[in-house]
Amino acid sequence: MQRIETEIAIFGAGIMGAACAYEIAKAGRRVVLIDRAQPNAGSSGACDGYVSVSTKIPGTALRLARESQILYDTLASELGHARIEFVRRGGMMLIETPDDVAKMESHAGLLRDAGVEAHVIDRATLLAREPNLSPSLFGGLECPGEAQVTPYLVTLALVAAARQMGARTIWKAFPVAFDISGAHIAHADLEGEDGGTIRIVAEQYVFCAGVWSREIGALAGVELPVVPRRGELLVTTRGRPIATRFLVSARYLTAKLDPEAAKTSDDPLVRMGYGFTLETTPHGQHVIGNTRTFVGYDRSVSREGYVTILAEGAKRIPALASLQVLRGFAGLRPFVPDKRPLIGRSARRTNLLVAAGHEGDGITLAPLTAKIIASLACGRTPPVDIAELAPDRFTPAA
Numbered sequence: 449m450q451r452i453e454t455e456i457a458i459f460g461a462g463i464m465g466a467a468c469a470y471e472i473a474k475a476g477r478r479v480v481l482i483d484r485a486q487p488n489a490g491s492s493g494a495c496d497g498y499v500s501v502s503t504k505i506p507g508t509a510l511r512l513a514r515e516s517q518i519l520y521d522t523l524a525s526e527l528g529h530a531r532i533e534f535v536r537r538g539g540m541m542l543i544e545t546p547d548d549v550a551k552m553e554s555h556a557g558l559l560r561d562a563g564v565e566a567h568v569i570d571r572a573t574l575l576a577r578e579p580n581l582s583p584s585l586f587g588g589l590e591c592p593g594e595a596q597v598t599p600y601l602v603t604l605a606l607v608a609a610a611r612q613m614g615a616r617t618i619w620k621a622f623p624v625a626f627d628i629s630g631a632h633i634a635h636a637d638l639e640g641e642d643g644g645t646i647r648i649v650a651e652q653y654v655f656c657a658g659v660w661s662r663e664i665g666a667l668a669g670v671e672l673p674v675v676p677r678r679g680e681l682l683v684t685t686r687g688r689p690i691a692t693r694f695l696v697s698a699r700y701l702t703a704k705l706d707p708e709a710a711k712t713s714d715d716p717l718v719r720m721g722y723g724f725t726l727e728t729t730p731h732g733q734h735v736i737g738n739t740r741t742f743v744g745y746d747r748s749v750s751r752e753g754y755v756t757i758l759a760e761g762a763k764r765i766p767a768l769a770s771l772q773v774l775r776g777f778a779g780l781r782p783f784v785p786d787k788r789p790l791i792g793r794s795a796r797r798t799n800l801l802v803a804a805g806h807e808g809d810g811i812t813l814a815p816l817t818a819k820i821i822a823s824l825a826c827g828r829t830p831p832v833d834i835a836e837l838a839p840d841r842f843t844p845a846a
């Protein structure tokens with residue numbers, strides 16, 4: 449058996465594990481990043497890249513997003529703006545019913561209280577900003593500071609930069625056992641795809657396994673109740689620009705925050721957690737979304753999802769009806785029942801850190817999450833209060 453000793457071993461090379469490896473390597477620590485498949489095998493390779501604050505509930509989620517959004521500027525400079533396709537285009541939340549006008553006024557006020565530039569605009573201003581939108585809309589909530597990246601490029605750039613700073617990477621190897629000694633993880637045994645085995649002996653372990661967190665948590669005796677929540681997206685061929693910023697409908701917020709509504713509603717759109725999104729990639733393709741359903745680990749695009757995304761998208765932007773769809777894909781959002789990510793040090797396993805369960809916000813929250821994990825790994829105080837995010841808050845008698 450091969451034996452590797454390191455200071456910090458990270459499990460999972462999505463955007464979260466890659467960002468943690470990057471920050472920890474930057475702090476001069478020895479780090480090994482392990483993935484049972486390869487970087488971007490999970491949600492980070494099948495999602496949008498909206499670096500958003502307007503889609504967060506005021507309170508913890510908004511505070512974290514705001515901090516992380518600010519960190520993206522520095523991260524983009526370090527990794528290269530063009531390399532991760534970072535653009536500060538801004539975002540617009542579409543107001544689709546007269547009732548939503550007051551709700552969005554109130555949401556904009558809360559965003560401004562949190563230091564975010566946000567204001568509601570009326571229909572005429574909305575159509576002047578985005579002439580391809582349907583005149584049936586009632587206005588928009590404009591957030592000019594929001595940005596967009598290409599998530600899989602961010603992950604790859606973080607992995608490459610971490611490696612340049614000395615991080616070691618192991619792909620296609622998964623942990624089969626953690627040796628526990630008291631409240632401590634002593635070592636992890638990995639099995640490679642080729643049948644080879646590796647023993648990792650680390651001072652600290654970091655779990656960044658996304659929707660597979662429950663599985664790896666169980667191996668280490670920690671309950672990490674992350675559940676997959678599927679999101680479906682359609683990608684068009686390149687076409688003329690039809691929007692100048694990231695567009696999202698106000699009902700996206702409801703779908704995101706109220707999973708219970710999907711169980712009881714008579715409205716098929718509510719049942720499938722539908723909320724319109726449109727991202728224009730730097731290459732001129734349009735990524736149209738979006739659904740939220742609990743269907744286990746099924747990553748296929750449903751017929752219902754495909755049809756709804758196209759039909760509902762064309763109601764908001766009629767020009768979408770004439771675009772050709774190239775492909776559809778689905779990713780799994782790592783959902784936590786109390787809607788807060790699991791970030792911090794485990795009380796049950798004292799040398800275990802966790803960064804998982806970011807649901808639809810992981811691309812936005814990766815820079816801040818990585819700063820928090822690197823601070824804890826290096827014995828420093830994290831940059832923000834993380835008391836509410838304790839990773840084993842669900843573990844009985846933790």
Ligand SMILES: Cc1cc2nc3c(=O)[nH]c(=O)nc-3n(C[C@H](O)[C@H](O)[C@H](O)COP(=O)(O)OP(=O)(O)OC[C@H]3O[C@@H](n4cnc5c(N)ncnc54)[C@H](O)[C@@H]3O)c2cc1C
Nearest residue numbers: 460462464484490491492495498658679779809810811812
């Ligand atoms: C349709 C959709 C749209 C989205 N849009 C946005 C958006 O616009 N903005 C935003 O901020 N967020 C968005 N998200 C959310 C975002 O994609 C996720 O929150 C984020 O990618 C999670 O990253 P992660 O690194 O935690 O998990 P993942 O990317 O899933 O990475 C987990 C990794 O762990 C590995 N792994 C699993 N188990 C083990 C193990 N036992 N040992 C070793 N490795 C293991 C997997 O192979 C995988 O590579 C969206 C998600 C979806 C599905």
